[in-house]
Amino acid sequence: xxxxxxxxxxxxxxxxxxxxxxxxxxxxIRTGSSGNGGIPMIEVKDLxxxxxxxxxxxxxxxxxxxGDSFGFIGPNGAGKTTTIRILATLLEPSGxxxxxxxxxxxxxxxGVRSVIGFMPDYFGVYDGMKVWEFLDFFASSYRLPxxxxxxxxxxxxxxxxxxxxxxxxxxxxxxxxxxxxxxxxTLLNDPKVLILDEPASGLDxxxxxxxxxxxxxxxxxxxxxxxSSHILPELSDMCNKIGIIEAGNLLAFGEVDDFTSRVHxxxxxxxxxxxxxxEREKVAEAVKSYKNVKSVKEENQTVIADFHGELEDIQVxxxxxxNNKLKIVEFHEERTDLEDVFMKITKGxxx
Amino acid sequence: MAAIVERLKGIKRVLLNNPVLLKExxxxxxxxxxxIIQTIYMLVLGIVSFFFLLDMSSxxxxxxxxxxxxNFFKTICIIQWFLIVLxxxxxxxxxxxSEKEKKTYDMLLVTLLNAPDIIIGKLTYxxxxxxxxxxxxxPLVALVFFIGGVTPLEITVNYICLLAWGILSASMALFFSxxxxxxxxxxxQSYGLxxxxxxxxxGPYLAYFWExxxxxGYSLQMPEVLLWAAVYFNxxxxxxxxxxxxxxxxxxxxxxxxxxxxxxxxxxxxxxVGSLAAILVMSGNASTAGYSSFPNxxxxxxxxxxxxxxxSLFTVGSMFFMGCFIERIQFPSNKEEAMFAKSLTSKxxxxxxxxxxxxxxxxGLFLGYGRxxxxxxxxxxxxxxxxxxxxMAANEIHTWFNGKVRPVFIYFPLLIAVSVLPMFTxxxxxxxxxxxxxxxxxxxxxxxxSFIFAQPALSIQSIWDPSGSLGMLAISPGTxxxxxxxxxxxxxxxxxxxxxxxxxxxxKRKMTPSAQAAQAPQNEVKQ
Numbered sequence: 056x057x058x059x060x061x062x063x064x065x066x067x068x069x070x071x072x073x074x075x076x077x078x079x080x081x082x083x084i085r086t087g088s089s090g091n092g093g094i095p096m097i098e099v100k101d102l103x104x105x106x107x108x109x110x111x112x113x114x115x116x117x118x119x120x121x122g123d124s125f126g127f128i129g130p131n132g133a134g135k136t137t138t139i140r141i142l143a144t145l146l147e148p149s150g151x152x153x154x155x156x157x158x159x160x161x162x163x164x165x166g167v168r169s170v171i172g173f174m175p176d177y178f179g180v181y182d183g184m185k186v187w188e189f190l191d192f193f194a195s196s197y198r199l200p201x202x203x204x205x206x207x208x209x210x211x212x213x214x215x216x217x218x219x220x221x222x223x224x225x226x227x228x229x230x231x232x233x234x235x236x237x238x239x240x241t242l243l244n245d246p247k248v249l250i251l252d253e254p255a256s257g258l259d260x261x262x263x264x265x266x267x268x269x270x271x272x273x274x275x276x277x278x279x280x281x282x283s284s285h286i287l288p289e290l291s292d293m294c295n296k297i298g299i300i301e302a303g304n305l306l307a308f309g310e311v312d313d314f315t316s317r318v319h320x321x322x323x324x325x326x327x328x329x330x331x332x333x334e335r336e337k338v339a340e341a342v343k344s345y346k347n348v349k350s351v352k353e354e355n356q357t358v359i360a361d362f363h364g365e366l367e368d369i370q371v372x373x374x375x376x377x378n379n380k381l382k383i384v385e386f387h388e389e390r391t392d393l394e395d396v397f398m399k400i401t402k403g404x405x406x
Numbered sequence: 407m408a409a410i411v412e413r414l415k416g417i418k419r420v421l422l423n424n425p426v427l428l429k430e431x432x433x434x435x436x437x438x439x440x441x442i443i444q445t446i447y448m449l450v451l452g453i454v455s456f457f458f459l460l461d462m463s464s465x466x467x468x469x470x471x472x473x474x475x476x477n478f479f480k481t482i483c484i485i486q487w488f489l490i491v492l493x494x495x496x497x498x499x500x501x502x503x504s505e506k507e508k509k510t511y512d513m514l515l516v517t518l519l520n521a522p523d524i525i526i527g528k529l530t531y532x533x534x535x536x537x538x539x540x541x542x543x544x545p546l547v548a549l550v551f552f553i554g555g556v557t558p559l560e561i562t563v564n565y566i567c568l569l570a571w572g573i574l575s576a577s578m579a580l581f582f583s584x585x586x587x588x589x590x591x592x593x594x595q596s597y598g599l600x601x602x603x604x605x606x607x608x609g610p611y612l613a614y615f616w617e618x619x620x621x622x623g624y625s626l627q628m629p630e631v632l633l634w635a636a637v638y639f640n641x642x643x644x645x646x647x648x649x650x651x652x653x654x655x656x657x658x659x660x661x662x663x664x665x666x667x668x669x670x671x672x673x674x675x676x677x678x679v680g681s682l683a684a685i686l687v688m689s690g691n692a693s694t695a696g697y698s699s700f701p702n703x704x705x706x707x708x709x710x711x712x713x714x715x716x717x718s719l720f721t722v723g724s725m726f727f728m729g730c731f732i733e734r735i736q737f738p739s740n741k742e743e744a745m746f747a748k749s750l751t752s753k754x755x756x757x758x759x760x761x762x763x764x765x766x767x768x769x770g771l772f773l774g775y776g777r778x779x780x781x782x783x784x785x786x787x788x789x790x791x792x793x794x795x796x797x798m799a800a801n802e803i804h805t806w807f808n809g810k811v812r813p814v815f816i817y818f819p820l821l822i823a824v825s826v827l828p829m830f831t832x833x834x835x836x837x838x839x840x841x842x843x844x845x846x847x848x849x850x851x852x853x854x855x856s857f858i859f860a861q862p863a864l865s866i867q868s869i870w871d872p873s874g875s876l877g878m879l880a881i882s883p884g885t886x887x888x889x890x891x892x893x894x895x896x897x898x899x900x901x902x903x904x905x906x907x908x909x910x911x912x913x914k915r916k917m918t919p920s921a922q923a924a925q926a927p928q929n930e931v932k933q
């Protein structure tokens with residue numbers, strides 16, 4: 056079992072190495088860099104940030120196009136928030152460049168501020184204020200004309216599903232609602248780019264799903280969304296592009312689908328879930344005896360097998376199972392989770 | 407022309423359509439604190455008025471009524487001055503730092519609000535609350551019309567002054583608030599500076615008010631008019647200084663720093679003119695027959711050699727001048743950097759040369775015209791030394807505790823020890839009837855020590871009264887050396903001692919982890 060994992064590690068590391076062995080600073084995996092050929096919205100080139108005795112960013116490069124939703128993943132302390140704060144004009148880079156909608160973050164921070172909506176990782180709300188007053192404050196902070204404000208506030212409340220709470224005091228809202236209120240605030244100035252730093256952290260599953268729906272809604276509105284997180288599954292559903300950062304280096308960058316499928320193709324490791332009416336142990340043993348199966352895990356009534364092979368092999372395997380009269384009621388391939396890829400690529404280093 | 411119109415529109419927007427002001431009002435006026443402060447404010451004033459009414463009932467003649475009325479108004483004003491100056495920092499000292507604590511600051515900074523929007527919004531909120539307080543005290547003050555002795559113009563002028571003091575105090579607290587990440591630190595710093603300034607300002611300033619019944623004075627005679635102009639200029643200057651400093655803390659920008667540079671240049675030039683006027687007033691050359699618009703403020707000083715006002719002119723200037731070099735300059739954008747580099751004042755040698763030249767002029771003037779003025783300057787230098795001593799000692803002691811103790815708890819006891827306690831030794835020494843008692847037998851040693859400890863207080867004393875017997879140039883009993891020399895040696899020694907202790911502690915800390923590391927493998931072996 057352990058040896059197998061090691062071989063898997065080796066496979067992936069070879070695969071990563073072959074991707075781009077020369078440049079250490081450049082992403083190791085690059086898939087379809089320009090995507091569908093849209094207009095580049097966020098352009099980051101060799102971005103560096105050094106603190107006194109710490110290099111938070113060691114030169115990262117990526118481009119996010121208009122309408123993309125980009126997931127920025129990395130363990131805590133990898134440099135996600137630093138990147139985001141630079142993009143939000145709250146921090147100045149020590150090297151490299153970052154442009155949003157073609158405007159330089161360093162040269163024209165005011166210009167950048169008017170096209171972005173930003174939600175920090177830890178954000179607060181003003182106590183003693185009503186929801187609409189909070190939004191009104193930010194609307195006037197963006198110099199939006201007074202006569203449009205009421206309609207605009209109703210609109211963003213509608214999008215974030217907070218209309219009923221318009222006259223409530225903010226401190227009476229739940230955390231998920233506050234999070235959505237904060238997203239509503241970022242939408243006020245009709246930004247082209249939304250930068251959300253860990254929007255789903257600390258939320259219960261229900262609030263998380265609501266937020267996910269909200270994100271999908273935003274993508275439908277053709278906004279470019281930039282989300283960071285250290286929790287992968289939530290990003291794999293929301294994003295079409297992801298970047299993995301660790302210790303200040305961008306390890307991988309590309310389209311989510313390409314990403315997982317290329318990992319699949321190269322490694323040909325697929326996870327199969329098999330549910331049967333037979334006794335679990337019996338099924339597990341039978342599955343394990345099959346030549347393409349590398350390892351088997353048991354979970355409740357299901358058997359999870361790591362399968363080595365192409366689609367045709369799976370079909371043969373299924374036939375074999377049926378022929379063995381194992382009373383199969385469920386048989387499907389599980390998409391390789393981004394989490395696995397992430398775990399293999401990152402090493403747990405913190406810059 | 408168009409630029410001026412734009413500018414006016416900008417000012418209108420900042421003042422009348424300011425989102426930050428609206429937000430502060432919505433949040434601030436919903437708090438209970440607002441009502442509690444106002445209740446206490448009115449209670450204090452109400453009790454004082456009550457006693458004055460009692461006093462009035464015992465008077466029989468109209469002129470006595472007028473006197474009571476005048477005293478009543480002055481007392482109410484002085485109490486309000488204290489209350490306003492103490493309350494206004496509490497309105498602003500947490501207003502930016504609490505945004506940082508509550509994590510709303512980042513969201514505020516990514517909006518299109520610029521620094522003046524934010525600062526003026528917060529200051530206007532503080533000012534509007536002060537207006538509320540002052541307006542609520544007007545019915546009480548209106549009793550004066552019933553008693554007599556004070557004109558409506560006087561009331562108006564003094565109320566405007568009170569508001570101005572409140573705004574100045576609030577902007578000082580806002581400056582600390584924009585610098586610090588924790589409200590508690592910002593609050594303690596702003597009250598700390600207030601107390602420091604208060605040690606020197608309150609005496610002469612309030613004495614002047616009591617003499618004249620006005621918070622601000624003026625004279626139309628030369629050279630006093632110059633001196634008064636310099637005083638007003640310094641107050642406005644201090645406000646502008648704090649404004650741009652705060653603005654640069656909120657959003658670092660070249661235009662803020664360049665504005666600060668311009669402020670320093672004009673400030674220094676005008677202070678030199680003010681000093682010249684001060685010297686002329688003091689030396690009595692220009693004022694005919696010893697006349698001066700400055701009343702005799704403190705016992706022991708002569709009519710036309712009153713230093714109090716001149717001194718206040720210098721402190722306001724020098725206090726804030728010091729802040730210039732403490733803050734580092736940083737700009738977020740290349741555009742700002744380029745704009746800054748273009749200006750003449752950004753050149754490295756500009757300010758050293760400027761200060762050297764203007765300093766030489768100033769020293770020349772002092773040496774040439776005013777021996778007393780020179781003493782005042784030296785006393786201020788000495789006083790600054792004691793203040794720096796407190797700050798340095800507090801910083802050193804703070805490192806002893808590994809940051810576990812708040813700096814305030816070290817700073818204030820030290821401040822009290824150095825400034826207040828020696829005053830008592832001085833008071834005790836004053837009780838000795840004969841000055842010669844200092845020189846006698848067993849008393850001698852005690853006297854030297856009391857002089858040494860009392861030096862911080864004495865240096866203030868000699869700012870007010872440069873020719874007094876207890877001035878900084880007083881010779882220590884039994885020696886031919888000025889007392890301040892012993893004092894410098896003593897406090898310098900204390901600082902050195904503190905430094906040695908912190909070095910020892912640092913050494914011990916360096917040893918400890920390695921000692922632990924040496925022990926760790928042994929434990930492993932045992933297991």
